Amino acid sequence: MTTTNPDEFHVFDTTLRDGAQREGISYSVADKLAVTKLLDELGVGFIEGGWPGALPSDTEFFARAAEELTLKHATLVAFGATRKAGLAVEDDPQVAALLDSRASAWCLVAKSDVRHVKRALRTSPEENLAMVADTVAYGVSCGRRVFLDCEHFFDGFATDPDYATAVVRTALDAGADVVVLCDTNGGMLPSGISRTITELRERLGGNPRLGIHCQDDTACAVANTITAVEAGVMHVQGTANGYGERPGNADLFAVVGNLATKMGMDVLPDGGLAKLTHVSHAIAELANLAPDSHQAYVGHAAFAHKAGLHASAIKVDPQLYNHIDPSVVGNDMRILVTEMAGRASIELKAKELGLDLSGHPETLNRVTKRVKDLEARGWSFEAADASFELLVRDELATGLTRHFRLDSYRVIVEHRGDGAVVSEATVKVRSRGERVIATAEGNGPVNALDSALRKALVAHYPQLNDVSLADYKVRILAGSSGTDAITRVLVGTTDGEREWTTVGVHDNVVEASWHALSEALAYRLSRLPRLPRVSRYR
Ligand SMILES: CC(=O)SCCNC(=O)CCNC(=O)[C@H](O)C(C)(C)COP(=O)(O)OP(=O)(O)OC[C@H]1O[C@@H](n2cnc3c(N)ncnc32)[C@H](O)[C@@H]1OP(=O)(O)O
Numbered sequence: 276m277t278t279t280n281p282d283e284f285h286v287f288d289t290t291l292r293d294g295a296q297r298e299g300i301s302y303s304v305a306d307k308l309a310v311t312k313l314l315d316e317l318g319v320g321f322i323e324g325g326w327p328g329a330l331p332s333d334t335e336f337f338a339r340a341a342e343e344l345t346l347k348h349a350t351l352v353a354f355g356a357t358r359k360a361g362l363a364v365e366d367d368p369q370v371a372a373l374l375d376s377r378a379s380a381w382c383l384v385a386k387s388d389v390r391h392v393k394r395a396l397r398t399s400p401e402e403n404l405a406m407v408a409d410t411v412a413y414g415v416s417c418g419r420r421v422f423l424d425c426e427h428f429f430d431g432f433a434t435d436p437d438y439a440t441a442v443v444r445t446a447l448d449a450g451a452d453v454v455v456l457c458d459t460n461g462g463m464l465p466s467g468i469s470r471t472i473t474e475l476r477e478r479l480g481g482n483p484r485l486g487i488h489c490q491d492d493t494a495c496a497v498a499n500t501i502t503a504v505e506a507g508v509m510h511v512q513g514t515a516n517g518y519g520e521r522p523g524n525a526d527l528f529a530v531v532g533n534l535a536t537k538m539g540m541d542v543l544p545d546g547g548l549a550k551l552t553h554v555s556h557a558i559a560e561l562a563n564l565a566p567d568s569h570q571a572y573v574g575h576a577a578f579a580h581k582a583g584l585h586a587s588a589i590k591v592d593p594q595l596y597n598h599i600d601p602s603v604v605g606n607d608m609r610i611l612v613t614e615m616a617g618r619a620s621i622e623l624k625a626k627e628l629g630l631d632l633s634g635h636p637e638t639l640n641r642v643t644k645r646v647k648d649l650e651a652r653g654w655s656f657e658a659a660d661a662s663f664e665l666l667v668r669d670e671l672a673t674g675l676t677r678h679f680r681l682d683s684y685r686v687i688v689e690h691r692g693d694g695a696v697v698s699e700a701t702v703k704v705r706s707r708g709e710r711v712i713a714t715a716e717g718n719g720p721v722n723a724l725d726s727a728l729r730k731a732l733v734a735h736y737p738q739l740n741d742v743s744l745a746d747y748k749v750r751i752l753a754g755s756s757g758t759d760a761i762t763r764v765l766v767g768t769t770d771g772e773r774e775w776t777t778v779g780v781h782d783n784v785v786e787a788s789w790h791a792l793s794e795a796l797a798y799r800l801s802r803l804p805r806l807p808r809v810s811r812y813r
Pocket residue numbers: 326328329330356357358359360384385386395396397426459520
């Protein structure tokens with residue numbers, strides 16, 4: 276891998292500025308400080324923290340960051356705009372706010388499309404160049420490192436290449452460290468990025484310090500960013516998980532993953548790359564967004580294999596079906612067990628769960644057949660590892676699965692005259708050689724059943740006191756009419772330390788729920804000493 280001098284190649288994060296422009300994101304100042312620490316831990320070179328003077332919370336963020344944060348790797352950057360048209364730079368309150376932020380680096384947004392200069396800024400092309408020159412030079416004279424974001428650069432270059440080039444040259448001449456070419460409307464394709472940067476570099480001559488900032492409106496932001504690096508830029512901007520205005524920004528984790536693993540560029544400090552997955556998920560939490568399972572490199576499913584053919588090759592060598600070793604970016608490979616599984620998928624999944632089927636070809640065949648049959652009837656094991664594990668244990672006859680057996684259950688739902696609806700369940704189970712009967716009420720039939728089953732078992736298995744329901748999902752699968760459909764229930768259960776998921780399928784929602792609930796407790800108890808095997812799945 277080529278070691279990249281952090282001053283010669285910049286990884287510039289704008290999660291807290293452009294990323295915060297995504298609909299639905301609203302960071303508190305504390306969130307912003309936490310995101311900054313995570314990005315610093317990852318090892319990015321620059322963190323754009325927001326626009327002091329424009330957003331009161333960003334002003335507060337910079338004040339607190341100056342007092343509270345000691346960054347190991349990153350330089351904190353304050354975002355702002357070039358001075359107002361017709362105003363001396365020293366008199367512009369927004370520029371004063373940049374100084375007040377105490378950030379040692381600024382990133383200024385400037386117009387580089389002449390149509391925007393005339394129609395949005397309502398000023399002359401010459402005055403816009405003066406705004407760029409004055410503000411950059413002022414920042415530099417105040418000891419700040421200044422980056423210039425050329426808004427709408429690619430559209431501007433297509434309309435008037437001389438003017439767009441003049442903006443870049445003006446900023447470089449005024450002392451800008453890097454001039455960043457922005458695809459603000461996100462409409463570019465890689466070929467256009469490459470052509471424009473090549474032509475710009477010819478016009479400028481020498482080796483200009485250029486950067487790239489791509490919005491994702493054509494879903495090409497990452498590809499456009501990589502193309503720009505190939506065309507000679509030395510500064511990439513992006514955001515955690517691609518958050519940003521409209522469809523978003525270039526996903527910095529995919530950009531960094533590509534640069535490091537495909538182009539041999541060592542763009543993060545030692546150990547940084549292996550933190551990619553953790554930092555991605557932690558920032559999603561702070562943004563209050565569910566992590567995208569299917570995100571490249573860092574998604575939970577980025578290295579999840581469903582097809583039997585994939586698994587059979589992976590069994591020989593995981594590299595045959597993975598573009599990189601997932602651990603390089605802190606991720607894991609997973610094998611999914613579904614109708615598409617073959618014996619190799621089952622064997623690998625069982626191994627993942629600590630069960631060795633390699634010396635048990637008959638069991639492997641049986642498990643594979645049962646999984647395929649059950650999946651065809653609506654069961655889904657890919658999200659229910661615990662049910663799959665119980666099934667394998669049953670077939671392996673390890674005797675670890677059954678600590679209780681159902682005799683019968685009954686649930687009633689009573690709609691009373693006063694409008695109250697009450698559910699009551701009675702379960703009769705065999706446990707430790709005894710017949711146990713328990714009754715419980717609940718706010719619905721499933722809740723009542725769950726309570727009654729726990730009540731019946733807890734005297735024999737006090738471990739169940741720590742177990743609680745974490746999630747309950749119902750999906751209607753098929754049927755000729757709405758009410759005769761098959762129901763699939765997935766139950767998530769936790770003991771405070773771990774979480775596991777079980778599945779139940781039946782044309783009766785209560786029975787499907789019973790199955791998933793009783794499996795959840797059976798799974799917890801399967802961690803206890805051995806007990807005799809009984810058959811399941813009627
Ligand atoms: C491409 C990007 O995403 S850049 C980042 C954009 N981010 C944001 O806009 C979020 C923060 N923005 C804000 O809080 C507000 O828009 C503010 C504080 C910056 C400005 O608010 P207001 O003063 O009320 O102005 P308003 O938002 O209506 O218009 C923007 C003004 O900036 C001017 N402007 C736009 N770009 C620039 C520029 N590069 N340099 C100088 N002035 C600019 C516009 O001409 C307009 O001026 P006008 O008020 O004289 O018409």
